[in-house]
Amino acid sequence: MLELHQFRHSAFCLKVRMALRAKGLSFQEVEVTPGIGQLAVFRLSGQRQVPVLVDGETVVADSTAICRYLDELQPEPPLIPKDPRAVAQIQLIEDWADTTLAASVRSALLQAAVDDSDLRSALLPDDVPGPIRQVMTGVPTGWLNGLNELFGQEERSAMLNNLIAMADALTSESVLVGNALSLADLAVAAQISLLRFPASSGSLLAGRGVPGISDHPRLQSLFNWRDQLDDRLFQPDPSPV
Ligand SMILES: N[C@@H](CCC(=O)N[C@@H](CS)C(=O)NCC(=O)O)C(=O)O
Structure with missing residues (x-):
């Protein structure tokens, strides 16, 4: 196993x-x-x-x-197809998602957690003992705000710009590259799951996320796409993808 x-x-x-x-x-x-x-x-x-x-x-x-x-x-279904143009596109998108997008998403989530003690508490592992959980989630916002500007305006608008472009592309297509699910889709869907948590994150987190981004009107098609993928993959008996 x-x-x-x-x-x-x-x-x-x-x-x-x-x-x-x-x-x-x-x-x-x-x-x-x-x-x-x-x-x-x-x-x-x-x-x-x-x-x-x-x-x-x-x-x-x-x-x-x-x-x-x-x-x-397990070659089927392939996450990286054979076509060289698709390979190039997939590698670039995956690398961007794992580096630039991942860094921005982490700052955005940290900033949201600083501002929201419920979100902080939901993110702690289940086995964190009660008293420690209380201390960590009770940290006064003012104290944490020493770290202010975790998620700066420039970083936020660069991320939004890229995500909106993907959201627009995914209103008429079901995948980012070619016509089958690839590693590019998984890398992007996984990172944006910290901006708005999917059902598979569990009931404490599902639907929560970074205010201003999780509810951004131009990003709804992107989160809907991610939700469909999450349902398809994590429902008890996933249909073949
Ligand atoms: N490039 C790595 C990044 C993995 C990574 O950043 N893992 C984080 C969790 S999100 C980690 O283990 N952090 C703990 C640490 O760095 O000590 C990958 O793609 O797997």
Whole structure:
């Protein structure tokens, strides 16, 4: 059985869960406790970040490397097709989603969590003991605001501009590149899941997110597209993609 070592609410881990589901592979989720649990991740993989996939003797770290590994393990349906133009487009979009978009999404979510103690509490792992949860979610907003301008105007408008372009493209198309689901779709859908959490994030988080972005009128087609993908992949018996 494949094992996925993960933080449940990490976008990179969601990207890999989506890839596993798209391919119909069964897997076991191993939840890593931030900090202390990463020692075991380091012993396992030689680095401390999640996701890490374990397939018997084979250990693969990094969401991109894992998705490529899965494409070889189970070629159908392919996440990266053979056509070189599609490959170039997919690689560029995936790289942008994993770097620039991921950094902006993280700042946006952190800023939203600073402003909203309910969101902070929903994001903490389920096994965080009650008293610690209370301390972390009770931190006065003013104190955290020392870090102000986490998510600056320029970064926000660059991200919005790119996401609106994708939203517009996805009103008439169901995928970002070519005519089948690819790694580009999974990488983007996973990152925007931190801007508005999908149903698969659980009832505490589903539908919540970053005010001003999760409810932005020009982005609704993008979140609807992501919701359809999330339903298709994570409903108990997903239909073939
Ligand atoms: N490039 C990596 C990024 C993975 C990553 O940033 N993982 C974060 C969770 S979202 C992590 O493990 N952070 C803990 C740390 O850096 O100590 C990938 O695509 O998998």
